[in-house]
Amino acid sequence: MTSRSTPEGPAAPRRRGRPSRAGTPDGPDARTRILRAARTEFAERGYDRTSMRSVARAASVDAALVHHYFGSKDGVFAAAVELSFEPALVVPQILGGPVEGVGERMARYFISVWENPVSRAPLLAIVRSALTHEAAAEVLRGFLLHKLLERIAAELDVPDPTFRAELAASHMVGIAILRYVVRAEPLASADPERIIALVAPSIQSYLARGAADGPAPAD
Structure with missing residues (x-):
């Protein structure tokens, strides 16, 4: 493992393994971001023109993550309905x-x-x-x-x-x-x-x- 020096002193060594989830697309708030994006997509594009990929783009996540949480377009649609009510x-x-x-x-x-x-x-x-x-x-x-x-x-x-x-x-x-x-x-x-x-x-x-x-x- 290596570390880089900074003007203030040596930087902490980088740890191997998975990155922190807090600031990444698959972080703990990813599901909420997907749902909010889905509500907007369905509202603006309608059911026909909304896709899993368009929801993923709007939420800034990989489409595979949308499938992971919701399974299908009907699944994310149902979750978006529940979020509204x-x-x-x-x-x-x-x-x-x-x-x-x-x-x-x-x-x-x-x-x-x-x-x-x-x-x-x-x-x-x-x-x-x-x-x-x-x-x-x-x-x-x-x-x-x-x-x-x-x-x-x-x-x-x-x-x-x-x-x-x-x-x-x-x-x-x-x-x-x-x-x-x-x-x-x-x-x-x-x-x-x-x-x-x-x-x-x-x-x-x-x-x-x-x-x-x-x-x-x-x-």
């Missing part, structure tokens, strides 16, 4: 208050994610892709239903939790498409608080009727 943090928040407020908390969370410019762009790409690509639609269904709404309905111990979760998802995704994708007026320019107030009772009925409100009225 953060279910591990959201589900406890929605379930943490009184059952009577589940619908309002769910509606407020969903609208707030779309109103945030940082998360809106990748979500637009996700919804647009889901309308035309089955793989993207499967990712969105899997996340929105299985990781978010079904978990909430199941924790509330209501009948038919999957069916109720699908009804809630259809309502909220429909609002997202009309307000943020199609931009139908007057919904597109309506105050978010007005939307939350009008939507919350329906979401409450889907997710929590039978848990705290008693049985649904007979037809």
